[in-house]
Amino acid sequence: MTTKAANTRFARFRNLEFILGALLTGGICLAVVFSGVLFPGGVDKIDLLARLTPPFVNWAHPLGTDPLGRDVLARVVAGGKISLLVGLTSVAGAVVVGVVMGLVSGYYRGFWDMLVMRFADVQLALPFILLAITFIAIVGGGLTNTIILLIVSQWVQYARLVRGSVLSLREREFIQSARAIGVRDYKILFQHLLPNLIGPVIVLMTLNVANNILLESSLTFLGLGVDPLIPSWGGMLADGRTYLQNAWWVSVFPGLAILLTVLGLNLLGDWLRDSLDPTGRTSR
Amino acid sequence: MAGFLIKRFLQAVFVVFVVTLTVSYAIRFTGDPALMLAQGAGSVTEEDLVRIREGLGLNQPFLSQYADFIKGMFTLDFGRSFLGGTPVSQLIASALPATMLLAFASLIVSIAISIPLGIRAAVARGKWADQTIRILSLIGLSFPNFWLAIMLVLLFSIVLKWLPPSGMDGFASFIMPALTMGIILTATNVRLVRTAMLETLQSQYIMVARAKGLSETKVLYKHALRNCAIPLITYFGLQFGGLLGGIVVVELVFNWPGMGTLAFDAVASRDYPVLQAVITVLSLMIVFVNLLVDIAYGLVDPRIRTE
Numbered sequence: 001m002t003t004k005a006a007n008t009r010f011a012r013f014r015n016l017e018f019i020l021g022a023l024l025t026g027g028i029c030l031a032v033v034f035s036g037v038l039f040p041g042g043v044d045k046i047d048l049l050a051r052l053t054p055p056f057v058n059w060a061h062p063l064g065t066d067p068l069g070r071d072v073l074a075r076v077v078a079g080g081k082i083s084l085l086v087g088l089t090s091v092a093g094a095v096v097v098g099v100v101m102g103l104v105s106g107y108y109r110g111f112w113d114m115l116v117m118r119f120a121d122v123q124l125a126l127p128f129i130l131l132a133i134t135f136i137a138i139v140g141g142g143l144t145n146t147i148i149l150l151i152v153s154q155w156v157q158y159a160r161l162v163r164g165s166v167l168s169l170r171e172r173e174f175i176q177s178a179r180a181i182g183v184r185d186y187k188i189l190f191q192h193l194l195p196n197l198i199g200p201v202i203v204l205m206t207l208n209v210a211n212n213i214l215l216e217s218s219l220t221f222l223g224l225g226v227d228p229l230i231p232s233w234g235g236m237l238a239d240g241r242t243y244l245q246n247a248w249w250v251s252v253f254p255g256l257a258i259l260l261t262v263l264g265l266n267l268l269g270d271w272l273r274d275s276l277d278p279t280g281r282t283s284r
Numbered sequence: 285m286a287g288f289l290i291k292r293f294l295q296a297v298f299v300v301f302v303v304t305l306t307v308s309y310a311i312r313f314t315g316d317p318a319l320m321l322a323q324g325a326g327s328v329t330e331e332d333l334v335r336i337r338e339g340l341g342l343n344q345p346f347l348s349q350y351a352d353f354i355k356g357m358f359t360l361d362f363g364r365s366f367l368g369g370t371p372v373s374q375l376i377a378s379a380l381p382a383t384m385l386l387a388f389a390s391l392i393v394s395i396a397i398s399i400p401l402g403i404r405a406a407v408a409r410g411k412w413a414d415q416t417i418r419i420l421s422l423i424g425l426s427f428p429n430f431w432l433a434i435m436l437v438l439l440f441s442i443v444l445k446w447l448p449p450s451g452m453d454g455f456a457s458f459i460m461p462a463l464t465m466g467i468i469l470t471a472t473n474v475r476l477v478r479t480a481m482l483e484t485l486q487s488q489y490i491m492v493a494r495a496k497g498l499s500e501t502k503v504l505y506k507h508a509l510r511n512c513a514i515p516l517i518t519y520f521g522l523q524f525g526g527l528l529g530g531i532v533v534v535e536l537v538f539n540w541p542g543m544g545t546l547a548f549d550a551v552a553s554r555d556y557p558v559l560q561a562v563i564t565v566l567s568l569m570i571v572f573v574n575l576l577v578d579i580a581y582g583l584v585d586p587r588i589r590t591e
Contacts, residue, residue, distance in 0.1 A: 013415050121295060122302045127529030127570070130547070130563050137551045137559065138313045214428050218533055221430050222548070241434060241537075248438055255431035262426035270422065 018271040024264025028257075032080045039074040043231050046070060055249045064249040066239065072249060075231045076257045082232040083261065086143070086216040087209040090150035095205055097151065098158025103189045105159065106166025113163070120156045128153055128215060136224040146225045150212050161204060165197035199276040206269035210262045217258050233258050288582050296575045303567045304357070308350050311556045318342065340366075353560070362561035367553055372561045375546060380565065382452060383542035386461055386531050391520065393466025394473050401470075402477025403504055406485060417474060424471025429530050433464045433537040450539035461538045465530050469523065476519045480512035487511070514581070521577035525570040 031038065047069035055064035055072070063072040105113035123131075135149050169175060170193070178192050219225030220234025228235045233254040240250035318336040337343050341352065356362050362372035405417040440460060441449035448457050484490065485508055493503045532544030539545070543562050550558035 118295075118298065118302075122299050122306075124525070124574070126303055126563075126567050127525045127532070129529040129532050129544075130566060133547055133551055133559070134307055134310060134563060137554075138310050210426065214426075217428055218430055221428075222533065222536065224551075237431060237434065244434065244438055245442055248442075251431075251434055251438070255428060255434065258428050258431065259423075259426050262428075263423060266422050266426050 014271060014274060017267050021264050021267030021271060024260050025268060028080055028261045028264065029084065031077050032084055035074075035077045035081065039071070039077065043074045043078040044070060052243070052247050054247075055253075063253050064247075066236075066250050067243055067247070072253055075236060076233070076253050078231040079233040079236060079254060080257060080261065082143070082226055082230060083213045083216060083258070086147055086150070086226075087213045087265075090147045090154070090212045090216075091205050091209050093147065093151040094154040094208070095158055095201065098155035099162050099194070099201065101155065102159040102162025103166055103193060106163035107170055107185075107189060107193070116156075116159055116163070120160055123153065123156050129218075132215075132219055132224060136219070141219075141224050141227070143226050143230070146216055146219060149219075150215060154208060154212075157204060157208070158201060161200055162197055165200070166193055169193055169196055203269055203273045203276060206265055206272055210265035210269065213258065213262055213265070285582070289579060292575060292578050292582070296571050299571050300568060303571075304354065304564050305350065307560055307563050308353055309346065311560055312346070357564065362564075363557040365558050366555045372557050375558060376543075376561055376565055379541060379543045379546045379562075382540060383528070383531055383535070383544070385458075386465065386535070386540065386542060387524075387527055389458060389462035390465035390469060390527065390531070393462055394469035395520070397466070398470045398473035398477050399509070402474045403481055403509070405474065405478040406481035407504070409482065414478075417478075421471045421474045424467060427468060427471075429464060429468050430533050430537050432467060433460065433534050436460045436464060437537070450537075452541055457538075461531075461534055461540055464534050464537075465527065468530060469527060472523070473520070477512075477516065480515050480519075481508060484508045484512045518577050518581055521573055521580075524573045528566055528570065 047065065049069065050058070050061065050065050051067055051069035053061050053065040053069075055062065057064070061071050061073070063076065065071055066075070101116055105116045131153055132149055135152070136145065139145050139148075175188060175192055178188050183192070216225055217232070217234035217237070220228075220232050221238045222234075223238065225234060226232045228238070236254040237251055240247070240254065243250050316333075318333045318340070334343075341349060344352075353362075360373050362376070364371055365375060401417050405414045408414045437449045437460065440447040446456075447460055451457055481504075489511075490503060490508055493507045494500075498507075528543075531542065532547065534540070535542045535544035536548060543566060547559060547562045550556070550562065
């Protein structure tokens with residue numbers, strides 16, 4: 001009886017998790033998409049007379065202005081564009097590479113498999129930030145390089161995940177029979193195996209969009225990521241830090257934007273994981 | 285068992301080999317250190333550059349430079365910094381303890397918070413305490429570590445004026461950096477503790493312990509916690525890499541004189557013996573800890589060995 005009551009409460013909580021996650025993520029996406037309509041003045045309009053306006057005072061600048069008199073809210077929304085762009089494209093790239101590698105190495109095994117898995121070991125030993133420092137020191141920063149770096153550092157996760165599933169799926173009857181009647185390999189990989197293992201991949205993707213937004217912002221904050229002239233959350237925080245003493249809002253709002261966006265995606269990912277895996281085996 | 289040990293050891297050696305080889309090779313593309321060194325020295329002729337390269341051993345073929353580097357790794361001689369000529373091992377010797385101290389303190393903070401909270405969540409599974417802890421942990425997972433650091437500075441140094449905003453000087457300067465990484469780690473660890481406890485709490489010896497009338501605290505902290513110590517130590521060990529990565533970033537916010545600050549200064553000035561040594565030392569440590577965890581786990585749980 002008590003467990004049943006707890007379960008209902010649990011289910012209600014799950015729905016809440018989804019609603020909150022969808023609201024946060026949806027809200028940020030809408031703000032970014034309609035940023036042109038919301039801020040017709042543009043994000044780089046310098047208004048030196050209004051510099052360092054505190055938030056909630058002047059409704060022309062609801063979140064205040066930065067040391068150059070630029071509107072913080074407009075810049076936060078513009079920064080969201082960069083974050084979403086980096087988050088989505090890097091995950092898309094890593095998924096494509098990782099899934100193909102995982103399918104191939106799990107299905108064919110052998111030398112290729114060993115190579116991919118040892119490569120995964122190497123990447124596990126090198127924390128992202130060290131890989132990033134080395135990579136950026138060599139090829140330089142910038143938007144494109146940041147995305148490439150994220151793809152390079154993350155495809156392994158998908159490859160390992162997919163490979164694990166393929167190893168167990170390939171012994172199952174439906175794959176064995178497909179092979180027996182002579183279905184082509186690429187059809188087995190993409191039409192028979194892929195749909196059966198895509199669930200956990202989607203969960204990982206959601207969580208990684210969140211994670212990559214965090215990573216991009218820390219790289220940019222450190223001056224290794226996106227060009228500081230483009231408004232981005234990490235870049236705004238790096239600027240704002242200098243004015244922490246007398247203009248807290250310049251550092252607070254971009255960080256809050258990161259927190260809320262990442263939280264929204266994490267809530268969705270969490271909800272998705274539990275929906276796809278009702279036994280809660282994988283939920284940690 | 286011997287086979288398992290050898291296999292794991294060889295894998296670790298392979299990882300170190302690939303990391304050092306890649307880093308040493310790749311780092312050569314960051315630019316000509318001779319040019320960097322010659323900057324500000326007035327007029328520099330091509331002969332000067334050649335002389336500098338010879339002095340640094342840069343005219344040697346790559347493999348012989350790499351061999352020198354590996355030899356240096358065993359004798360703890362990583363060459364000299366391009367800036368000021370300080371031996372790199374000396375720089376590392378002063379930066380590494382600062383970083384390790386921070387790592388250790390963060391781990392302690394995180395364990396101190398996450399074990400009671402994780403146990404609480406597991407006991408109250410599905411109830412409001414569990415949900416609250418879950419949401420808190422999700423919020424913690426979503427925090428950018430550097431922003432958390434900035435917010436702590438804002439609160440404790442600027443508004444309350446309790447703690448120094450940066451530097452490493454006494455216990456007070458320790459609190460915020462350790463708290464930042466401790467909180468970030470706690471977000472993951474609470475979930476790990478909860479999962480491990482949930483499994484343990486279902487076992488029969490817990491039922492027996494309860495049946496014989498032990499106090500709940502004793503059941504949880506003495507019987508249950510001890511039994512999930514092994515998976516927990518493993519998780520904590522495997523986090524080591526992520527922990528070091530996080531510390532590298534947090535160090536910069538707090539101007540902490542550790543490996544992260546050293547690495548970033550090295551990037552900015554193309555001081556590549558230093559950068560190479562920092563990355564090598566950190567990845568060596570991570571590989572070593574992972575190897576220890578693997579071996580410890582293999583010793584305790586024979587099923588891992590046969591895999």
